[in-house]
Amino acid sequence: MKLQSLILCTVLSISSxxxxxxxxAEFDAxxxxxxxGTVTRxxxxxxxxxxxxxxxxxxxxxxxxxxETGGPNSLIRSGWRRDAMKIGDKVIVKGYRARDNSTTCxxxxxxxxxxxxxxxxxxxxxxxxx
Numbered sequence: 001m002k003l004q005s006l007i008l009c010t011v012l013s014i015s016s017x018x019x020x021x022x023x024x025a026e027f028d029a030x031x032x033x034x035x036x037g038t039v040t041r042x043x044x045x046x047x048x049x050x051x052x053x054x055x056x057x058x059x060x061x062x063x064x065x066x067x068e069t070g071g072p073n074s075l076i077r078s079g080w081r082r083d084a085m086k087i088g089d090k091v092i093v094k095g096y097r098a099r100d101n102s103t104t105c106x107x108x109x110x111x112x113x114x115x116x117x118x119x120x121x122x123x124x125x126x127x128x129x130x
Contacts, residue, residue, distance in 0.1 A: 023096075027106040031097035035065055035105065039089045044082050046071050049120075051085060051107075053093065067093050067107040069120035080118045089113035 023029070037053030049069045054062050069075060072082070085091065092111040098104040107120045 023106060026098055027096045028099050029096055033093075033095055033097050033105050035067075035093040035095075037065065037091065037093075039085055039087050039091060040064060042085060042087065044072055049075055053091060063103050065093075066102075066104045067095065067110075068104065069107050069110075075118075075120060078119045079116075080120070084112055084116075084118070085110070086113075 035053060035055050037055035039051055040054055041050075041052040043050040049072055051067050051069070053065050053067065055065055056062050070078075090113055093105065093107045094109045095105040095107040098106075109117055110120050111117050
C-alpha cells in the first residue's frame with residue numbers, strides 16, 4: 001500500500017510540473033503583440049486561465065487567438081474577478097507571441113470592456129516585467 005501511495009504521489013507531482021511551465025519555455029519576449037478583439041471563450045482553471053478572442057486584421061480576416069494568463073489566484077490578487085470578462089466583450093491584450101508562431105500569446109496586460117487595465121501575468125514566471 002505504501003508503494004502504491006508513493007507511485008501515485010510521484011505521478012501527480014510529475015503531471016503538475018509538466019502542466020506548469022515558465023514563460024520562456026513557450027513564449028518569446030522578442031515577439032510582443034497587441035491584439036484587439038472580441039472574447040469568444042473563457043477557461044478559468046488552474047494552472048492558467050485562458051481566454052480566446054476573435055481578432056480582425058486590416059483585410060477583414062478573422063483569427064481566433066488563445067491568450068494565456070496566470071492562475072486564478074494571481075488574477076484575483078491583481079484585482080481581476082472571474083466575472084470581469086464576458087463572452088462578447090471587446091478587449092485589448094498586450095502580451096508575447098508563442099515561440100511556435102501559433103495564434104497563442106502570453107497575455108501580460110488586458111484592457112477590459114469597462115476600460116480597466118489588469119496585469120495578468122505571474123511575477124515569478126520568468127516573463128518580461130510590466
